Amino acid sequence: MQKQNNIRTLPRNVWVMSATSLLNDISSEMLLNLIPFFLSNILGVRTVVIGFIDGIAETTASLLKIFFGMLSDRLGRRKPFAVTGYALSAFTKPLLYFANAWGWVLGVRFADRVGKGVRTAPRDALIADSVNGHQRGLAFGIHRAADTLGAFLGLGIAAVIIWLTQSDALLLARDTFQLIVLVSIVPAGLAVLVLAFGAVDKTGSGTSSEVRRLSLKGMDARFKTFLLIMVIFTLGNSSDAFILLRGQERGLSILQVMGMALTFNLLYTVFAGPLGAWSDKVGRRRLILGGWFAYGLVYLGFAFAREGWQVWTLFALYGLYYAATEGVAKALVADLVPEAQRGTAYGLFNAAIGIMALPASMIAGLLWQGIGAWNGFGPAAPFLFGACLALLAGYLFWKFIK
Numbered sequence: 001m002q003k004q005n006n007i008r009t010l011p012r013n014v015w016v017m018s019a020t021s022l023l024n025d026i027s028s029e030m031l032l033n034l035i036p037f038f039l040s041n042i043l044g045v046r047t048v049v050i051g052f053i054d055g056i057a058e059t060t061a062s063l064l065k066i067f068f069g070m071l072s073d074r075l076g077r078r079k080p081f082a083v084t085g086y087a088l089s090a091f092t093k094p095l096l097y098f099a100n101a102w103g104w105v106l107g108v109r110f111a112d113r114v115g116k117g118v119r120t121a122p123r124d125a126l127i128a129d130s131v132n133g134h135q136r137g138l139a140f141g142i143h144r145a146a147d148t149l150g151a152f153l154g155l156g157i158a159a160v161i162i163w164l165t166q167s168d169a170l171l172l173a174r175d176t177f178q179l180i181v182l183v184s185i186v187p188a189g190l191a192v193l194v195l196a197f198g199a200v201d202k203t204g205s206g207t208s209s210e211v212r213r214l215s216l217k218g219m220d221a222r223f224k225t226f227l228l229i230m231v232i233f234t235l236g237n238s239s240d241a242f243i244l245l246r247g248q249e250r251g252l253s254i255l256q257v258m259g260m261a262l263t264f265n266l267l268y269t270v271f272a273g274p275l276g277a278w279s280d281k282v283g284r285r286r287l288i289l290g291g292w293f294a295y296g297l298v299y300l301g302f303a304f305a306r307e308g309w310q311v312w313t314l315f316a317l318y319g320l321y322y323a324a325t326e327g328v329a330k331a332l333v334a335d336l337v338p339e340a341q342r343g344t345a346y347g348l349f350n351a352a353i354g355i356m357a358l359p360a361s362m363i364a365g366l367l368w369q370g371i372g373a374w375n376g377f378g379p380a381a382p383f384l385f386g387a388c389l390a391l392l393a394g395y396l397f398w399k400f401i402k
Helices: 012-032 035-042 047-075 079-098 102-130 133-165 174-198 221-235 241-249 254-282 284-304 308-336 339-354 357-369 381-400
Strands: none
Touching: 012 079, 012 102, 012 133, 012 174, 035 047, 035 102, 035 174, 035 241, 047 079, 047 102, 047 241, 047 339, 047 357, 079 102, 079 174, 102 133, 102 308, 102 339, 133 174, 133 254, 133 308, 221 308, 221 339, 221 357, 221 381, 241 254, 241 308, 241 357, 241 381, 254 284, 254 308, 284 308, 284 381, 308 339, 357 381
């Protein structure tokens, strides 16, 4: 088993998909972490609208993940969907350069998430199809580490641009944001080329009658329960944009918030691979339970934080939660479902997370700032709500997923 779990034995597809995600996230994270500040600082948009934009974008992606995951099972092909999805995102994100109202941002985020919806389930299924069961945690951990390293590099590039172009880094300037949009085009294009020419498609058992329609038939009861628990957990897991805004609200400048996000991604990158490999040895369940418990404590910390440095420290610890759970949860999905239904299963899994993004982010925005004459409960409220649901989901996972 030691030889099978050696990083040097991972197949080509894992490295190609990891390189693709690294490059794509360099492009994406240069922009996505700044969009809440672009909307708030430049366009004067309220938090409930920011939550709506993030929520509708993620929900759109999630609905498409089900369809394209199922379609990749039916056709027995993964790579064409992955390439198309990355290409669509690469071509639409540059349109943020012209954004002068929140409707523009919604449109671009919508199109970008359509691309994510097309690619995600087939990509995850391609990784799972390329490795054996003893390497799944390691493979998904390496992929998540590369993805997050891309986020770290993208944030670093954006922070350097802000430092060089703004004398006042407290608020984001439009010219700076537009320059970052232009720079982001290069790694996005490279990501598509690496995937198109580097990955080798895996032709699966797509002729199975079980993949002719969307169905949970033949899937482990634990997988179905896991989906329900993920819905509960994700209802309290609002967009990370609220954490970034919390940092600014507690006194951090734009550059300091970028530093906070860099610290998060650094820890995520360093620990995702080792924790994924560890899950191959000690089991996925322990890692997910520990990660959700840590998430609940960190969100309680966000609620009661009084200084910007406290939000920064908590966001760094938040990276450990992601490292312990995101790749490991995807490996667990592959453990629980038949190979011929993996595309569908990943579509359903990602949908269970993403469909709840809209209500989760809308609830967070309403709890924070309210709407109309209702002023909400303040910045701490969405984090208290998220902590409670995380601890509830953790208990249900411990009770029912053995």
